[in-house]
Amino acid sequence: MGASIPANVTPAVLEWARREAGYEDPQPVAKRLGVRPERLLAWERGESKPTLRQAQTLARIYHRALAVFFLPEKPSSPPLAAQYRRLPGIQPGKESPELRVAIRVMCQRREAAIQLSEELGYSLPEFREVARLSESPLDVGRRLRSALRVSEQEQQQWQNEWQAWRRWREAVENLGVFVFQFPKVDLQEARGITLPLFPAPVIGINTRETSAGARSFTLMHELVHLALALAREEDVALRDQRSEVDWQQVERFAEEVASAVLIPQPMLEEALRQISVRRDTRDVQRVRQLAARFRVTPLAMATRLRAAGQFTWTGYRRWKQEWDACVAQLPPRRGGFATPAEKTLGRAGRPFAQLVLEALDSNRITAVEACQYLDLRWDHLEKLRMELRVGPGATREPLDTGD
Incomplete structure (x- = not known):
């Protein structure tokens, strides 16, 4: 029936939804709908109406509730670039449709977490860690490492990178940060992203990063950006006025601090004593x-060695070229099959999933609302509860790596 019933949508809202979703060119949307671009533009001009089924498909493409299309005028919302930190190479307002969806979902x-916490009478942990560009990356790394409460002894006992990733994620979440994972975004566009919104700031990690060690490094890198933002050393993408050269200095600072968090100085010195090699010869x-000793990536280790004076910049760049050539020859890694509950837990994170389920159990929200918050079907909620009973320090490899 929906194939022939015209939907009385608001033309201006249709155009707004397309552009807000990142589709300046109507061609990709029209292709997914199976219509000519001229027809889509005719709907946006009010010259004709889509069918109800076509409107439902548009809602899925734009990641909007169908009801939005029937509003009398386009809704007002803050620019997306006012929500996230500056990303290298990304012009505010020109993000890919996939990245725009990821940011909106996060x-x-x-917002749901803040609302549900208030409903339940909880106070969310307050993120308090600050960093300044005038500080030594080693000092900032030492301070963040202390705040994360991960001991050197514990790190040495981890059996693999996935166990390390889960523990680092838990430690960051304990600081009052929501850690989400987002799918379908090209790694060249964003490996990670920060929403420096206080309270309840957010770090997002790209699920296309299949290496657990790389996820851990990106997590710490984004944590540094949060600490810089809290100290007002950094601003959201819309307001950041630094030159590209200055911004690269910020990125380098974040890289060095992240490597110092994952590879603390005492552990590094002990490892280097056992492997005596002259500078620039590794x-x-x-x-x-x-790197395997610390459950980090070789690139993170090379960054740390460069900061520790074990690599000159020339030696580091030479090593980096060798590493890039090595990576280029590796076959693409295939992710395992993830159940819907595993995928939800990987993307939404334990604190958010637990908050939603507790709100459901307390009759603060309905099962329908819980499923909407978690992007999960009702019949998978109990399986999600079972997944939550498995501690974050589990050694098994998670299956939330695919899209």
Whole structure:
């Protein structure tokens, strides 16, 4: 029936929804709808109406509630670039449709978490860690490491990178940060992203990063950006006025601090004493072996060695070229099959999932609302509860790596 019933949508809202979703060109949307671009533009001009089924498809493409299309005028909302930190190479307002959806979903989850916490009478942990660009990256890394409460002894006992990733994620969440994962975004556009919104700031990690060690490094990198934002050393993308050269200095600072958090100075010195090698003579294999001790990526280890004076910039760049060539030859890794509950837990995170389920159990929200918050079908809620009973320190490899 929906195939022939015209939907009395508001033309201006249709155009607004397309542009807000990141589709300046109507061609990709029209292709997914199976219509010509001229027809889509005719709907946006009010010259004709889509069918109800076509409107439902548009709602899925734009990641909007169908009811939005029937509003009398386009809704007002803050620019998306006022929600996230500056990303290298990304012009505010020109994000890909996939990245725009990811940011919107993370914003919606954050707002839901604040609302549900108030409903339940909870106070969300307050993120308090600050960092300044005038400080030594080593000092900031030492301070953040202390705040995360992960001991050197505990790190040495981790069995694999996935156990390390889960523990680092838990430690960051304990600081009052929601850690979400987002799918379908090209790694070249964003490996990670920060929503420096206080309270309840958010760090997002790209699920296309299949290496757990790389996720851990990106997590710490984004944590540094949050600490800089809290100290007013950094602003959201819409208001950031730094030149590209200055911004690269910020990125380098975040890289060095992240590596210092994951590879603390005492542990590094002990490892270097056991492997006495002259500066700039470590090849890919040697750095790889050293990285394995800390459950980090070779690139993170090379960054740390450069900051520690074990690599000159020339030596580091030479090593980096060798590493890039090595990575280019690796076959693409295939992610395992994830159940809907596993995928939800990986993307939404334990604190958010637990908050939603507690609100459901307390009759603060309906099962329908819980499923909407978690992007999960009702019959999978109990399986999600079972997944939550497995501690974050589990050694098994998570299956939330695919899209």
